Amino acid sequence: MSGLIIKNAIVRAGERTILADASFSAPASAVTGLIGPNGAGKSTLIAAVMGRRRLSGGTIAFDGIDLPGTRAAERARLCAHVEQFATTTERLSVRDVVALGRVPFQSDWQAVPSPHDDVVVTDAIEALGMSAFGDRLYHRLSGGEQQRVQIARALAQEPQLLLLDEPTSHLDIKAQLLVLEVLRQRALAGCTIVVAMHDLNLAARYCDHLVMLNNGRTAAEGTPADVLAPDLLLRVYGVQSTIVNVPGRDYPIVIYDSAVNSD
Template sequence: MLSVEEITVGFGEAGVLDGVSLSVDAEEFVGLVGPNGAGKTTLLRAINGVLDPGAGTIHVEGRARDACSTRQWSQRVATVPQDTSVSFAFRVEDIVEMGRTPHRSRSQFGTSESDRRRIVDALDRTDTARFRERSIDELSGGERQRVFVARALAQDTPLLLLDEPTASLDVNHQVEILELVRDLVGEGRGALAAIHDLDLAARFCDRLALLSDGRIRAVGPPEDVLDPGVLDEAFATSTTVTTNPATGTPTVTARTDRGDSDRRVHVLGGGRLGARAIATLDAAGHTVSAGVFREGDVATETASTLGASAVTSPPTGEVGPDAIAAAHDLASGADVVVLADVTIGSRQWALDVAESVPSVVLLEEQPLEDRVLAGERARDRYQTLRERSRIAEIESLPLAVAEAQNQLQRPADD
């Protein structure tokens, strides 16, 4: 669908792209990722015809860009810009109709039936038909983004280019936009999108191309490109890559400098929340241990990926005494113990571990009645533990851990 071969772009003495090569197949969604200033927008502008490369070639469906007129190239490539501001308060339908411009002859007057069908289909496919009579200035950021996707869809091109389509959108609108692009790609188009959020890129893209310092540093499936060794050099930072327990795709966290910190944290409670707790604490620079976790649990996999000490037990059956003893040993050497939606069974060993340490932080997402399975006595023990513990959200977990340790170390008042 798209073939970019050894293109070079510079502005005056400053080189921006240096021998970049990239391809996108039909029914493929490729994410262009990299640090700010890497040249992602410049590459998209070279592909869509706004910039002329100093060297190299660009082909779409085998046709060279320099062999096409602007109108012919616009019949092959449609762009969804990052900036959706316009200089006039056009109606939504007028914005979408602009996508038909490359297909109209100079002698055409008015909107043809073929144009009308394309416009209506684009409005319907992007769920923007309900806005058709409204001014573009009246819409929210996510709604405006959909309108510009509709314009690109009405343009009816085999290739879609998107420049940071999720920038400044909230989470639900980010997912909606990328799901829409995925659907369009599934119909035979190719798409290349500059995406700053590495987790979203990994979730929705078939392949990623990592651009850094004007060159492609890695291309391939998300799990290959989002490798700490590759990312650390490109972004000039230290990263942790784990598996998102909800999507099964890579998730990237920038890690802080551990410095001289020797804080140790033990995590009890597996599953999605336990995995997030381990990754969050590791990214914050803490030395993490964990368990007892079931073999195959996503928290077990996360601990293994990050090199954290973890106690495991078979996937089924009771947790053995040796595993419980090992968890006691790790917890006793920790500064803080974190309970992440811990399930309390008949043996109540997790409560035994937590009660044996002076500093506890609780992460609670599931209702208590769904997790305490050992009767009123276990519930009372948990409530007593809760009264002396810090309650935290996953986002504030590192701060809660630091505060819990500081409270423990603070001298008592006279």
């Protein structure tokens, strides 16, 4: 499998160019981290992959399938997406929300979930540590709890390609580690994962591949050790940093020294 391949992607909003000739690949059965400062184009890129932002140029393909040219129903059986914020005032239980991940695979005349649907939903809820929340109303959960439910919903979709936009932003440290461990296991099981992240140290630890975006362009791509370099962090983020390699750990650690005033 070839994974996700993006070539010369351009996305415009009116006269403004948000993505400008962005190109990179997300290897199959691996976790690829999208990193970069606010406004770099991470969320726009994920939306373009999901067909929610129209390309003005370039191509997006997954395992040879042209995603922008794929019908929404077909894309939903292939890809799952976790947004930064997803809420509702509907009186849906946690299990109801997670079960929405099975909708793309259900026929119009299917009145109740299949036994397989029930197993997949239960497994996804358990994987995110939400078993005790199954009957609780989703809209009454905290932001972090809702985020974990949305990730469980995406896992229940059994996607071949899973895209997550800052999935750990509302989570405490324990929940962050749980979620990222779950994503690593899904990648090892064959899922191609693309996750937008702000925490560079979590990205270094859990991602096999990093793509650094800046001003809508690809600034760097490679392993965490390749991408997390002081010169790149200074140019893209405007911070002085030191990269530390700890014996026994196969990923770099970023120590932030100071912010650089660009004025």
